[in-house]
Amino acid sequence: MSTELINRITVKKDGVYVSSHSSNDTSPYHSWRCRGLSEIYDAEGQKGLDREVVRMLYEYAELRGSHKSLARYRYAKDAPAAHAIYKEYMDKIDDRYEGLDEADKKSVWYKPTEKAKEYRAYERDMRDKMYSEIAERCGEYDRKQKNKEMERVVSESP
Structure with missing residues (x-):
């Protein structure tokens, strides 16, 4: 792959x-x-x-x-806060999976049972929420960069 x-x-x-x-x-x-x-x-x-x-x-x-367009995504994904968010959501997903009985677990990816379908919908929802929460850090990066730029302009002013 x-x-x-x-x-x-x-x-x-x-x-x-x-x-x-x-x-x-x-x-x-x-x-x-x-x-x-x-x-x-x-x-x-x-x-x-x-x-x-x-x-x-x-x-x-x-x-x-090192293109500047990538910096905001590195900031969002690589920070300890992002790792904590990832762990929190993955733990929720894992807990839901562990709550399935063996027959449902075996069917998650092939001919899913109703419980397996519910699990997959839950997993998709949790991943969407996780990615959105981590992506919010891109806006945080932008604000920090804007503040740095403003500080630079102010310090260069006569």
Whole structure:
């Protein structure tokens, strides 16, 4: 299974562009318009985009390089607070799974029982909440950067 390696995420007038390549591919990074992220950005704005990028980073992608567009996602995902949020939600998901009987556990991914379907819906909901909570840290990063910029401008003023 490959991982999508991302070295830039750019919002343009016509959509969201991702510069990436697959970990099992030797070709160079290439920039492409991501239809899914573009649709989410159009519908939900920056918060929705942040949530979906965080989802990608937990499920199948990694950040590479030092482009400034990646800093906010690194900040959101790599901080101790993000690890605590992740643990909290994963513990809830694990507890729900452990509460299933053996027949339901065996059916979670193949011909699920009603209880297994309920578990999968719960897991999806918890993951959505977790990714949203972690993605909120992107806004925190933006505010800190804005404050640093304001402090720099004030200190340079005569």
